[in-house]
Amino acid sequence: GQQLNQSPQSMFIQEGEDVSMNCTSSSIFNTWLWYKQDPGEGPVLLIALYKAGELTSNGRLTAQFGITRKDSFLNISASIPSDVGIYFCALNTHAGNNRKLIWGLGTSLAVNP
Amino acid sequence: GAGVSQSPSNKVTEKGKDVELRCDPISGHTALYWYRQSLGQGLEFLIYFQGNSAPDKSGLPSDRFSAERTGGSVSTLTIQRTQQEDSAVYLCASSLATTGWSSYEQYFGPGTRLTVT
Numbered sequence: 001g002q003q004l005n006q007s008p009q010s011m012f013i014q015e016g017e018d019v020s021m022n023c024t025s026s027s028i029f030n031t032w033l034w035y036k037q038d039p040g041e042g043p044v045l046l047i048a049l050y051k052a053g054e055l056t057s058n059g060r061l062t063a064q065f066g067i068t069r070k071d072s073f074l075n076i077s078a079s080i081p082s083d084v085g086i087y088f089c090a091l092n093t094h095a096g097n098n099r100k101l102i103w104g105l106g107t108s109l110a111v112n113p
Numbered sequence: 114g115a116g117v118s119q120s121p122s123n124k125v126t127e128k129g130k131d132v133e134l135r136c137d138p139i140s141g142h143t144a145l146y147w148y149r150q151s152l153g154q155g156l157e158f159l160i161y162f163q164g165n166s167a168p169d170k171s172g173l174p175s176d177r178f179s180a181e182r183t184g185g186s187v188s189t190l191t192i193q194r195t196q197q198e199d200s201a202v203y204l205c206a207s208s209l210a211t212t213g214w215s216s217y218e219q220y221f222g223p224g225t226r227l228t229v230t
Contacts, residue, residue: 031217042117042204042221043156050217088155092217099144099208099216100169105155 006089006104014112019076021107023089028069031092033101034061038085046087047074081111115139117222119205125228126195134190134225138207145188146206146219147180156204162188195229202226 003026013019023032031050035043047058049065049072056063062075072091076083086108090101118137126132138145147159158172162182173179177195182188192199206219 033217033219040223042206042223045218045220048218090156098169099163100146100158100161101217101219103156103158 004089004091004102004104006107008107009105010108010110012110012112013079015079015081017079019079019083019109020073021087022071022073023091023104024071025091026070029091030069032063032065032072033090033092034063034072034074035088035090036085037088037106043088076109079109079111081113084109084111117205117207117220119203119222119225121225122223123226123228125230128197128229129194131191131193132195132227134192134203134205134227136188136190136205136207136222138186138188138205139209139220140186142207142209142220143185144208144216144219145182146208147188147190148204148206149174150202150204150224152201159190159203192227195227197229200227200229 006023033048034046036046037043046061047056047063052065052069053067054065060077065072086106088106089104092101117139120135124132143164145162148156149159150156160173160180161169177193180190202224204221204224206221208219209215
């Protein structure tokens with residue numbers, strides 16, 4: 001079946017540092033989504049990517065849909081304590097109107113003030 | 114506007130009992146998803162309702178799990194004869210449409226934490 005690898009599994013950084021995480025897929029896909037989950041909450045959509053090569057920013061966050069359509073990265077610049085949480089990538093590979101997503105296992109981010 | 118809501122927020126039940134978890138999606142959202150998340154793990158897809166189409170039940174782990182969505186809005190996930198391995202956070206999400214770019218963007222509720230003792 002479809003495999004989605006997300007790395008790193010966890011990160012511990014100092015406040016102010018930049019962060020990069022990525023996801024790779026065993027097959028091509030048509031949609032990449034990046035979510036963040038705070039403790040005790042549901043995931044919140046950060047960035048959605050729909051075209052190969054697309055680079056999208058949301059404040060200090062930047063994400064890119066790889067040109068090969070098999071990978072994506074998420075960068076966080078100048079990290080702050082509230083960036084703490086688990087970041088998930090998700091993708092849709094289904095044809096037609098099936099909108100079911102496949103999810104990475106997440107990158108847990110800890111920020112030391 | 115109101116987001117996705119779930120109830121109860123926490124549920125403790127004895128092994129063997131049945132439980133019902135409720136999800137109220139964002140008004141007007143036609144697609145609804147249930148996921149399960151074990152401690153420190155990713156999201157495990159359970160079931161997906163899309164408009165008036167037959168639900169995608171491919172993620173339900175056993176026949177003890179079932180879900181329904183009444184009137185295209187509220188959904189209930191039922192777990193019969195609960196087992197300790199059912200302990201997890203159950204998350205519900207909804208999305209606006211069944212076609213178009215926005216249909217991929219899921220909005221989550223806070224989850225129901227289920228503990229089976």
